[in-house]
Structures are given as structure tokens and as C-alpha cells.
Amino acid sequence: MKRIVLTLSLLIVFLAACAPVDLDAPVPVYDTGVDPNAWALIPAGPFLQGQFAKPASIDYDYGMMVTPVTVAQYVDFLNAALADGSVKVDGDYIVGFYPGDEFRGAKHELEISANDYVFVPTNDPASRFTFDGQKFGVRSGWENHPMTNVSWFGAWTYCGYYYWRLPTELEWEKAARGSGDDRPFPWGYDIARNNANFYASRDPFEAMSTFGSRTTPVGFYNGQTHDGYVTLDSASPYGLYDMAGDIWQWVGDVIPNFSDRFMHGGSKDTYEMDLRIWVRNSAPPMYYSPGVGFRCAR
Amino acid sequence: MQFFKDRFNYLFNSTKGLILVAIAMIALETALFGMLSGPMAEFGVRDIVVRLFKMDLVQAEREGRIIILYHSIAMAVVAIETYMITSLLKMQEFYKTAVRVLITVGYLFAMIFGMGFAYWGHNWVLHGLYIAGLTLIFFAGVLLTIALWPWNKEYRLPSPTVGRGAGGEGDYSRTKKGVDLERVAFFATALTTVISAIFGAVPGSYFGNGFEVFLAENIIRLPEKTAMEYSIIGHLHIMLALIAIMITLIVGRWLNFKGILHKIAMPLMILGTIVLNLGVWGVVTPLEPIAHMIIYVGATPAMLGALLLVIFGWDKFIREGAAGIKNPNFFQKLGALLRDPLQFGPLWQMVFMNFTVSGVGIFMAVRLDEIFRLWPAREERIELTGHWHVLSAIIATIILLYYGDMIGLKGKFRKLYGWAIILLSDLAFASVTIFEMKRLFISEAEQQPLVNTIMYLMDFGLGMLLVILAMVMIWRLFDLFKKKGRWSEEVEHELSAEVKK
Numbered sequence: 001m002k003r004i005v006l007t008l009s010l011l012i013v014f015l016a017a018c019a020p021v022d023l024d025a026p027v028p029v030y031d032t033g034v035d036p037n038a039w040a041l042i043p044a045g046p047f048l049q050g051q052f053a054k055p056a057s058i059d060y061d062y063g064m065m066v067t068p069v070t071v072a073q074y075v076d077f078l079n080a081a082l083a084d085g086s087v088k089v090d091g092d093y094i095v096g097f098y099p100g101d102e103f104r105g106a107k108h109e110l111e112i113s114a115n116d117y118v119f120v121p122t123n124d125p126a127s128r129f130t131f132d133g134q135k136f137g138v139r140s141g142w143e144n145h146p147m148t149n150v151s152w153f154g155a156w157t158y159c160g161y162y163y164w165r166l167p168t169e170l171e172w173e174k175a176a177r178g179s180g181d182d183r184p185f186p187w188g189y190d191i192a193r194n195n196a197n198f199y200a201s202r203d204p205f206e207a208m209s210t211f212g213s214r215t216t217p218v219g220f221y222n223g224q225t226h227d228g229y230v231t232l233d234s235a236s237p238y239g240l241y242d243m244a245g246d247i248w249q250w251v252g253d254v255i256p257n258f259s260d261r262f263m264h265g266g267s268k269d270t271y272e273m274d275l276r277i278w279v280r281n282s283a284p285p286m287y288y289s290p291g292v293g294f295r296c297a298r
Numbered sequence: 299m300q301f302f303k304d305r306f307n308y309l310f311n312s313t314k315g316l317i318l319v320a321i322a323m324i325a326l327e328t329a330l331f332g333m334l335s336g337p338m339a340e341f342g343v344r345d346i347v348v349r350l351f352k353m354d355l356v357q358a359e360r361e362g363r364i365i366i367l368y369h370s371i372a373m374a375v376v377a378i379e380t381y382m383i384t385s386l387l388k389m390q391e392f393y394k395t396a397v398r399v400l401i402t403v404g405y406l407f408a409m410i411f412g413m414g415f416a417y418w419g420h421n422w423v424l425h426g427l428y429i430a431g432l433t434l435i436f437f438a439g440v441l442l443t444i445a446l447w448p449w450n451k452e453y454r455l456p457s458p459t460v461g462r463g464a465g466g467e468g469d470y471s472r473t474k475k476g477v478d479l480e481r482v483a484f485f486a487t488a489l490t491t492v493i494s495a496i497f498g499a500v501p502g503s504y505f506g507n508g509f510e511v512f513l514a515e516n517i518i519r520l521p522e523k524t525a526m527e528y529s530i531i532g533h534l535h536i537m538l539a540l541i542a543i544m545i546t547l548i549v550g551r552w553l554n555f556k557g558i559l560h561k562i563a564m565p566l567m568i569l570g571t572i573v574l575n576l577g578v579w580g581v582v583t584p585l586e587p588i589a590h591m592i593i594y595v596g597a598t599p600a601m602l603g604a605l606l607l608v609i610f611g612w613d614k615f616i617r618e619g620a621a622g623i624k625n626p627n628f629f630q631k632l633g634a635l636l637r638d639p640l641q642f643g644p645l646w647q648m649v650f651m652n653f654t655v656s657g658v659g660i661f662m663a664v665r666l667d668e669i670f671r672l673w674p675a676r677e678e679r680i681e682l683t684g685h686w687h688v689l690s691a692i693i694a695t696i697i698l699l700y701y702g703d704m705i706g707l708k709g710k711f712r713k714l715y716g717w718a719i720i721l722l723s724d725l726a727f728a729s730v731t732i733f734e735m736k737r738l739f740i741s742e743a744e745q746q747p748l749v750n751t752i753m754y755l756m757d758f759g760l761g762m763l764l765v766i767l768a769m770v771m772i773w774r775l776f777d778l779f780k781k782k783g784r785w786s787e788e789v790e791h792e793l794s795a796e797v798k799k
Contacts, residue, residue, distance in 0.1 A: 019747040051358050052510050106521055107587075108671055126743030184357035191357075200340040212746030248674075257521040260675070269742070270676065271339070276357055282519060283674035290743045292674075 021211045023125045027141040028204050030226045034219025036073060036144065038066040039298070040175070040238045047174045051278040053182035056170060064167060064175045065295040067146070067218035067241050068249060069158060071128045071138050074147035077158050078120075078129075078136040086161065089133075090116065092123045098153050098285075106257035110284055118286050119154030126290040144217040146247045146293040152261040152285035155250045155294035166252030167297035169280075172264050175297075176244070176277045178237025184276040186236035186243040191275065195234045196221055196245030197268045198275055204229050206268075213268035215246055215290075244275040247293035260284055267291035305778055307789065313385040314704055314788040316402060318774055320374045320381070321701060323409055324694075325767050327374075331367055331413075332764075337757050354419045362511040366416040366428065370409040372537070372690075373435055376491075377405040378697055379544050380442060383484060385793040386551045388453060393445030400438035407431025436499070439492040446488055448481035470556050471564035479564035480555075483547055486568050490575040491540045497579065498533035501526035515682040519675045528581045536578040538689055539597075542651075543571055545693050546604045549644045552700060553611050554798045563606040570600025590663075601656065604648055611645045639716025640707065641798070643699040647692050650724055654731045655689045669738070677737055684734040688727045691760075695723045698767065704793070705774075705784065718766050726759030 042062050049056035078094060081087040087096040100114035122131045127149045128142035150158075152166075159165050167175065176186045185191055193201045197216040200206075204227060205214040219241040220226075223233030236243045243249075248263035260282035266275035269291045273279070283292075308315040332338065333347045334355075348355060355363070380401050384394045408431030415424035447453075454476035471479035504526055505511050514531045517523060523531075547567065555563070574596030580589040612635055619634020620626035626634070636642055662670050662681060670678055702715050729752040740748055777783040 021744045021746060023743055051361075053358075108519075108667055109521070110667075110671075124743075126741070182358070189357065208746065209750065210746065211743075212749070255521070260519065260671075263674070271335075273357075273360055274676070280516075281674050281676045284672055287672065287674060289674070 019210075023211065025207070025211055027214065028227065029141050030217055030220065032144065032217050032219040032222055032224065034067055034222055034241055036065070036067045036070045036218050039063040040066050040240050042171070042175050042238050043179075045179055047177060047179040048182045049170065049173055049177075049278075051276070056174075058170060058174055062167075062171055063298045064171070064238070064240055065297075066239060068247060068293045068295045069147045069155075070144050070218055071147050072143040074120075074150065074158060075129050075136045075138050077161055081157075081161060082136070086157070087119060088116075089122070090118075092121055093118045094120050094122060094131075094154075096153065096157050098156070101254050101259070102256070104257050109257055110259035112259055112285065117153040118151050118288070119157060120150050120288065124149055144219075145215045146218055146242070148215060148247055148290050148293050149288045150293060151288045152250045152283075154288070156252065156285075158294070159252075159296035162296070164296040164298040166250055166294060169251045169253050169262055169264070171297055172243075172249065172251050173277055175238055175240055176236050176264070180237060184278075185234075186240065186277065187232070187234040191244075191272045192232060194221070194230060195232050196242075196266075196272075196275055198245045198266060198272050199268070199270055201245070201268075213291075215268055218242055218246075221245075244277070247291055248281050248289075250292065250294040252297075263292060305785070308778075308785045310402065312789045312791070313381055313793060314791055315785065316381045316398065317378055317701060317704070319402075320378045320405065321697070321767075322771050322774075323406070324371055324374045325764070325771055327367075327371060327409065327413070329764060329768070331417075337753065351417075353417045355417070359416075361513050361516075363416040364513065365511055366412045369432070370405075370412045372541070373405040373408045373432070375541060375693065375697070376435065377401045379541065379548060380438065382548045382700075382793060383442065383446075383488075383544070386548065386797070387446065387481065387484060387794070389445040393441055397438045397442045397445060400434045400441065404431045404434030404436075404438060408435065432499075436492065436495055439488065439495065443485065443488040443492055446481060446485040448477055448479075448485050453478055453481055469561070471561045479568065480547070480551070480560070483564050483567040483571065484544075486571045487540055487544050487547065490571055491537070491544070494533060494536045494540060494575060494578065497529045497582070498537065501529045501533075505530075515679045518682060519671070519678065525582045528586065532578040532581040534686075536575060538686060539574060539578075539600075540571070542689060542693055543567065543600055545696050546607060546648065549648075549696065549700065550607045552703075552793070552797060553607075553614070553641065553645075555607055555610055557610065559606040559610045563603040563610075566599040566606070567603035570596050570598070570603060572596070574600060601652075608645045608648055611641070615642060639713060639720055640699050640703045643716050643720045644696040646720060647696050647699075647723075650727065651689065651692050654727045655685050655692070658685045658731060658734060673737055681734045684730050688730050691723065691727065695719050695763075702770075704791075704796070705770075705788070715766065715770070719763065722759040722763045722766075724759075726756045726763070729753075729756040729759065 040063065042058075042064055044058060044060050046055060046057040048054065078087065081096070082094075087094050095116040096119050098112070098115065098117050101112040103109065103111045103113070121127060128139050128145060128147075130137045130139055156166055177183055183189055185195065187195060197203050197205070197213070197220070199213060200208055203216055205216050206212070221231045221234040222241060224231055234244070235241050243265055245266055246268055247265065248267045249265045251262050251264060253262055261284075263281040263283065264277070264279070266272070266279060274281070309319050310316065330347070334344045338344055347353070380397060384397055407427050411424040411431065412428035415421060415428055455470055455472045455478050456476055473479065512527070514534055517527060518531070574593060577589050577592030577596050580586065580592055585592070615637065616631045616634045619637045620630055623630050658681065670681065698719055699716060702712065702719075707715050733749070733752050733756070736745055736748060774785075777785055
């Protein structure tokens with residue numbers, strides 16, 4: 001009898017591992033009141049960079065989007081770019097041109113030559129947009145969520161399309177930390193579960209027993225309460241939201257001998273240690289994931 | 299007063315007592331600090347622990363804390379191995395005593411004061427005592443290396459037919475002049491461990507001075523690294539590899555590894571250890587581009603030596619276990635092999651390591667550019683940290699299995715303890731390996747049920763393992779209060795007298 005119970009228990013555990021994930025599970029819809037079209041001005045001047053708070057300076061003013069680019073914003077771009085030929089359909093992908101990087105043949109370096117590269121996949125069930133072969137649309141409820149499943153090429157071209165650019169790593173860090181102190185998180189020195197969307201942070205969009213973490217709408221952690229879930233106002237000193245958690249954000253730096261591109265901010269799928277401002281992630285520029293997005297600078 | 303004197307004498311002046319103290323210290327540290335990460339953090343246990351113990355966890359210092367944590371546990375493991383070596387191998391009494399005193403004070407200082415510094419604010423006196431502890435351990439290593447010097451006449455094996463250990467006959471790997479090659483292997487491992495420690499100490503001092511610590515897995519993908527960074531990466535790899543090689547030699551001695559396989563294995567272990575070290579040290583020299591090739595060249599004979607030990611051991615278990623059976627069939631042989639989990643276990647864990655550590659490492663190395671470097675760095679970090687955590691834990695389980703034999707577990711308890719350690723740990727290690735490699739077969743968006751299941755299995759395996767360890771520790775604690783407890787028998791025990799026939 002004991003053996004049967006043990007075997008059955010193990011069987012249940014293993015079967016649970018194979019349970020399909022409902023990627024279309026209903027999503028709560030909240031208006032955060034934060035305008036994704038807003039920009040923040042980051043003034044020129046010194047700040048403390050990185051884990052060891054080294055003095056650094058940026059000698060020009062620049063702007064950064066207050067929130068990551070949303071699904072709705074990216075869909076607008078895709079429709080416009082498809083119409084004017086800036087992007088094209090290639091099988092199950094939307095591709096576009098990238099002029100390439102200098103290739104030095106370093107160890108593990110991928111050659112990124114002038115070519116068409118994947119921006120977004122069109123048939124990935126984790127994507128939050130639709131494509132009927134002619135037109136892109138937003139899947140209902142995901143309009144104000146950050147655009148994900150977008151490659152670095154897709155992010156780079158989006159920003160360039162509107163005459164903006166991806167922020168450099170230094171610009172991103174300054175925008176997240178401000179110039180006053182060496183805080184590890186955009187809002188300060190400590191992190192609570194309702195500061196940001198990270199792994200097992202128990203936000204209303206998460207169900208760890210089934211589909212796991214999902215993105216929260218941009219600007220969600222702004223001190224408002226949604227259906228009883230109290231968020232903390234987690235803007236950076238310059239008023240930027242979601243600079244920690246929710247999605248890793250591509251930055252624009254192209255490093256010699258290194259084909260990877262850097263990402264910052266941590267994501268819904270990482271522990272809070274990755275939400276610290278200086279923590280880097282990197283991936284080849286063609287990589288895309290449900291946990292990676294971006295914002296632009298100008 | 300005599301009560302305390304006797305217990306103190308047992309705990310700090312006998313081989314088994316010293317090993318018990320070190321295991322207990324590791325168990326306590328693992329239990330306490332294991333609550334600060336992973337599922338315990340998810341469940342909110344970490345926050346309670348931090349508040350309860352008034353820990354001071356500065357976000358920017360996480361990497362530094364973890365480095366001290368790793369070192370403090372590793373030093374206790376090194377101490378356990380040292381106690382075993384000094385009890386298994388002949389050496390002058392002065393060296394034995396000196397090495398033990400130094401390493402015991404060293405690891406306790408490193409553990410207590412290091413963790414105090416790392417997790418409870420920055421009292422620089424504590425940091426100084428932590429460094430003093432590490433220095434004492436280093437000095438103990440130097441003395442151990444001297445004590446192991448294999449070319450002393452008294453350590454020579456006079457004839458291939460004169461045995462060692464429990465006094466039985468047997469032939470062991472030796473040179474024509476009688477130099478004991480197993481002792482040379484111990485010596486080479488101890489010597490290279492001491493040298494390799496410097497590869498951590500020098501950059502550690504350099505980075506520690508500006509508090510610019512880093513975890514190797516976080517910089518592994520960057521194309522350009524400084525010599526100091528390479529040195530750290532090399533140091534952590536080689537130290538763990540050397541701890542693994544040393545435990546292999548220790549298990550070999552415990553099981554009385556001998557015969558033709560021993561004669562082949564020991565030169566391989568010596569060669570492998572030396573070449574492996576040369577490769578790792580080479581990463582800070584202009585040889586860096588070919589260092590990995592040298593490492594592979596060194597790792598192969600070392601692993602082959604371990605394989606020969608496994609073959610020797612399993613063959614021995616089958617022969618001994620099926621001794622009374624005429625023409626035993628496959629199942630009878632299998633039964634004989636599995637008869638004693640405490641002896642079978644360490645060798646099995648070495649085999650299992652190939653699936654969860656070496657196999658993963660080789661697969662990653664072979665398909666790095668085609669697969670792993672197309673994934674984000676954080677995925678690679680999971681594989682890197684996962685496989686060396688598994689290796690560390692496998693070494694720990696081997697120690698625990700040997701310890702089970704040392705404390706004289708018999709009958710049902712022996713089987714229960716042994717099989718529980720093997721099965722629970724392997725369940726956890728297999729789960730970790732699936733977790734590391736999950737991206738090969740499941741997408742990020744669809745992974746959660748699989749992740750949940752393997753996390754439960756991992757936590758169950760490791761959790762239950764810790765429960766078993768806690769039970770053993772509690773038993774040993776209660777035993778210390780008995781006048782004629784198990785401890786009183788163990789005071790005089792030496793491992794060399796308990797080497798298998």
C-alpha cells in the first residue's frame with residue numbers, strides 16, 4: 001500500500017511538470033494613470049555609477065521615456081513600418097535591416113554583418129500582439145503592458161524610426177539612480193514585494209502554480225491600489241517607472257570584440273538581486289524573450 | 299570540570315571528534331544561511347530570519363557576503379579532508395598535531411568571524427580575524443604538504459607484496475625505489491592546493507582592498523578580463539577540483555584501493571592533478587588561449603584514475619558480497635554491489651557526478667557558441683552556478699557517507715542513512731541539472747509547471763537530507779551527555795585502523 005501511494009504521488013508530481021500553460025489566461029486590466037508617451041529630462045552632471053558607486057558624469061541633458069515601450073506603441077510602429085517597407089514579413093518573423101557591426105573575429109564573437117534581422121516573431125504564443133498577414137493588433141488587455149519578445153534589432157529600429165535611440169548603459173544607470181546617492185534600486189535602498197514585479201513578488205498578474213510571472217502594466221508601481229493590491233510609488237529620482245523589474249531593458253552600447261548587447265533592470269522572472277541598478281544581463285542582439293523589452297532615449 | 303575536559307578532548311583532540319565539530323558547524327551554517335535565498339526567500343522566511351538575527355544586508359555587498367559564505371563552508375570541508383588525511387596516512391606526530399591545531403583554529407576563525415563581518419555590519423576586527431583564519435589554514439596546508447613528503451625513507455613501500463592499512467597484504471602503486479605513489483598523489487594535491495590558494499589570495503587582496511568584489515559567473519561572458527579576474531576564475535575552479543581529487547584519494551585509501559588498477563590509477567592521478575593545475579595557472583599567463591586545452595588534458599587522466607577506483611571498488615563489493623554464492627547471477631551480483639550503501643555510495647556519487655557536473659560542463663564547452671552563448675548571460679549563469687553547487691554537494695554527500703561508516707552505523711540504520719543520502723541527494727542533483735538545461739526543451743513562457751516540479755523535488759531532496767543530518771547531529775549531541783557514549787569509544791579511533799580489508 002505504501003509503495004502504491006509513493007508511486008502515485010511521484011506520478012502526480014511528474015505529471016504536474018507536464019501540465020500545459022494557458023498563455024491566454026485572463027489578464028486583469030488596470031489603468032495606471034502613467035502616460036507611456038511621456039518623457040523625463042535627465043540633466044547633465046555627475047552621478048555615482050555601478051555597484052561601487054564610482055564617480056561618473058554625463059555632460060549633456062537627455063530625455064528618457066518614462067516607461068518602457070508598450071505593446072500598443074510597438075504595434076503602431078509595426079503597422080507604420082510595414083506600410084512604408086521599413087520592415088517585412090519573413091516566414092514567422094518580422095525582419096528589418098541593420099547596417100552591421102565591425103567584426104574583429106574575437107573569441108565567441110558572432111559576426112553581425114549588414115543584413116536583415118529578426119525584430120519579433122509573429123507566431124510565438126507568448127507575444128502580446130496579433131498579426132493577420134496584413135495588420136498588427138494588440139491582444140486584448142495587454143495594450144499598456146511593456147512590449148516583449150522583441151530583439152535588440154527590433155528595439156534599435158523602433159527608437160531610430162522616431163529619430164530617437166536606445167539609451168547607453170551609462171545613461172540608463174543615471175536615469176535609474178539619479179545623481180544624489182548610491183541607491184541600489186530606483187526608489188531607494190530596500191525592496192519590498194510591492195515595489196516591483198519580480199519572481200514570486202505576488203502581484204495580481206502572477207500565478208506561480210500555473211503560468212508563473214507575467215508583465216505588469218507600465219507604471220503599475222506608482223502608489224495606487226488595484227483591487228486591493230497596494231503598490232508602492234517606485235519611480236526613479238527623475239520620475240521614470242519600471243526601471244527595476246518587469247522586463248530586462250536593452251541598452252544601445254555596441255562593445256568591440258563582443259557581439260552581445262547588454263540589458264538592465266531585472267525582470268518578472270528574476271530574483272530581486274537582479275533588479276539592482278548595476279546588474280547586467282546580456283544576449284546576442286537577435287535574442288528575444290517574454291521577459292525582455294526596452295525604452296528609448298533622445 | 300572533568301565532564302567538559304573529556305568532551306573537549308574528544309571534540310578537539312580526536313579525529314572523529316574534529317570531524318563531528320566541522321560537520322556540525324557546516325550544518326548550522328547551511329541551515330541558517332540557506333534560509334536567505336531561493337524558496338526560503340520566496341516564502342518570506344528570509345525576512346523573518348534577517349529581523350530575528352538582526353542581520354545587516356546591504357544590497358551592494360551581496361557578492362562579498364556570498365564569497366565569505368562560500369569560503370567559510372569550503373574551509374570547514376578542507377579541514378575535514380585534512381583530519382581524514384592526517385588520520386589515514388603515516389606522518390610525524392608533531393606535524394599531525396600542528397596541522398590539526400592550525401586548521402581547526404583557522405576554519406573556526408574564518409567561519410565565525412568571517413560570517414560575523416559579512417552579515418552583521420562591518421567590524422574590521424572581525425574581518426582581520428577572518429583573514430587570520432584563512433592564513434592559518436594556508437599555513438596548515440604548507441605544513442601538511444611537508445608532512446606528506448613522500449620521498450622520506452620511512453614512507454617507502456619496501457616490497458610490492460607488503461601491505462598497508464589494516465595490515466593485510468596487497469600491492470600498491472610504487473616506484474622501483476619504493477616511493478609510495480599514492481602518497482605522491484596526496485602530496486601533489488596538497489602542494490597544488492596551497493599554490494592555487496595564492497591565485498585566490500592575491501586578487502582577493504587586490505579587489506577586497508577597494509571592496510570591488512565580483513562573482514566569476516557574472517563576468518564570464520565579458521570578452522576582456524584582467525589577469526586578476528582570470529586568476530579568481532581559475533582559483534575557484536581549481537580549488538573545487540582539488541577538493542574533489544583529494545576526497546577521491548581519501549575514499550581510495552578508506553576502501554584500501556590496491557592492485558593493478560591502483561598501479562595504473564595513481565600515476566594518472568598525479569599526472570592529472572599537476573597538468574590540471576598548470577592549465578588553470580596558465581589562465582593568468584600568455585598561455586590563456588590554450589589553457590582550456592591543458593585543463594582538458596589534465597582532467598582526463600584524473601577522471602580516469604577515479605574511474606579505476608570505481609571499478610576496483612565495485613568489483614570488490616561484488617566479490618565480497620557474493621562470496622558465499624556459487625556462480626552468482628546478475629541480480630545476486632547487483633545485490634552484493636548494493637549491499638552496503640555507505641561503501642557503494644561514495645563511488646556511485648563519483649559516477650553520478652559525470653551526469654550532473656562533468657557531462658554538463660563538457661556539453662556546454664562543446665556547444666558553447668552554437669547553443670549556450672545564444673542564450674542570455676543569466677541562463678549561462680544558472681548552468682555555471684548549478685553545476686559547481688552540485689559538485690560541492692556531491693563532495694559533501696561523500697563525506698557524509700564516509701562519516702556514517704566512521705560512526706559505526708549498523709544494520710537498518712546504516713542502510714537507511716546511506717540510501718537516504720544517495721537517493722535524496724541524487725534526486726536533488728538530477729533536478730538541478732534539469733533546471734540548468736531546461737531551455738533546451740522548454741520555452742521561457744511555458745516553463746513554470748516544470749520549474750515548480752523540479753524545485754519541489756530539489757527542495758524535498760535537499761531538505762530531507764538536512765533533516766537526516768540534523769537527526770544525526772542531535773543524536774551525537776545527546777550522546778555527548780552520556781558518560782560512556784559513542785564519543786568515549788571514538789576518542790582513540792584512527793581512520794588508518796578502519797581501512798577496509
